Each structure stands twice: as C-alpha cells, then as structure tokens.
Amino acid sequence: MMSFSTFLFNTIAPVYGLFFKRQVKHFKQIIPENKDAFDLLKYDKILDVGCGTGALAYALSDMGVKVTGVDPAKRMLKVARKKINSQGVICTKGSVTEGLPFDDNSFPVSIMSHVAHGLKPNKRAIMYEEMKRVTSDFVIFHDYNGVRHPLVDTVEFFERRDYFNFIKGAKKEMETHFKSVTKVNVSKRTAWYICEV
Numbered sequence: 001m002m003s004f005s006t007f008l009f010n011t012i013a014p015v016y017g018l019f020f021k022r023q024v025k026h027f028k029q030i031i032p033e034n035k036d037a038f039d040l041l042k043y044d045k046i047l048d049v050g051c052g053t054g055a056l057a058y059a060l061s062d063m064g065v066k067v068t069g070v071d072p073a074k075r076m077l078k079v080a081r082k083k084i085n086s087q088g089v090i091c092t093k094g095s096v097t098e099g100l101p102f103d104d105n106s107f108p109v110s111i112m113s114h115v116a117h118g119l120k121p122n123k124r125a126i127m128y129e130e131m132k133r134v135t136s137d138f139v140i141f142h143d144y145n146g147v148r149h150p151l152v153d154t155v156e157f158f159e160r161r162d163y164f165n166f167i168k169g170a171k172k173e174m175e176t177h178f179k180s181v182t183k184v185n186v187s188k189r190t191a192w193y194i195c196e197v
Helices: 004-033 055-062 074-087 121-134 150-159 163-175
Strands: 045-049 066-071 090-093 107-113 135-144 180-185 190-196
Touching: 004 055, 045 055, 055 066, 055 074, 066 074, 074 090, 107 121, 121 135, 121 163, 135 163, 163 180, 163 190
Parallel strands: 045 066, 045 107, 066 090, 107 135
Antiparallel strands: 135 190, 180 190
C-alpha cells in the first residue's frame, strides 16, 4: 500500500519539477563552497536517496560524479528521468524505510536532501540504519538547520510531518546511529549533517 508521503509526492511532482533549475543552481553553489567541510566531488560515486526530480543528482553528475538516484514516488522519478537522462544518472524506484535495492556498502557516500525532517522518529531510525547499510564511509543529510522561516513553518505545519521536532535535535538523534556527526551550515536555513558510518 502506498504511503501518504509517496501519494503526496506523486501528486506534486509536476509542480516540484518547476523548481528544478533553481535547485540545481543552489546545489552547484553550495557544493564547492563547502568542500573544506566535506568534498563530495572527491568521490567517484554517490547515492542520492529520495532524489525527487533529480536536482542534486544532476548537479553532482554535472560536476563529474557518477550518481544513482532512488525515490519511492514513480511520478518524481518520471520527471527526474526527463530532466537528467542525458547526464547518465541512474534513477531507481525504492524506499529507504522499506529497504533499498542495493547490497551492503554499495556506495562510499550516500546523501539525502530535505527528506529526513518529514519522517516520524521511528521511520527516521529505520532510514538511518538502511542508509548506513548501503554506505561504506559517510552519510550526509542536507536538511534544515533550525533557523526558522514563517513560510516553511506554515507549510510544514499543514503537512503534519516531524519538521518541528527534527530541527530541535537532529544532530543528537543522528549521533545515536553513527560513529560521529558533524553539522555544517551550508546556507542560511540548511545544514549538512555529515555522519561517519
């Protein structure tokens, strides 16, 4: 049975795709700006979990990284394939909370952008462990850092997900699953939570 979250993202996929170019530009700016904190470009392959319409995968691929994207929403993947097919990015259907279709330690780095805050704590625990399973070195969560914005607060309130709890204690929560966690603010309202497997 399809989860509400997957249903929601299947529904909004065409609208979400309208922000693709803006998202790619954002990622292409912050990735090199924050290479001293963590150099994503030194890895030959990366898994993008919850890849959505593929903006992060596109940006990384355009900078020379072999990227595999995975997402549970068919319509998100359909948009992603149209936008990033020429980049050689592999897009696969799969859910991090139900088990990813990859062997243990398949990727040196896996990254997730703006997904973790939307999961309830029990689902995040499953997510942390599953991302650890498929990753040999580092798991990175690109997500909110706690600097709030009224519009984001309003949207997240109506989505009824776990944003408010997540931004209060994301790093501490992650530390119960990973060897170490370093939080680096990469923009005004977002951080990389760099988790050592």
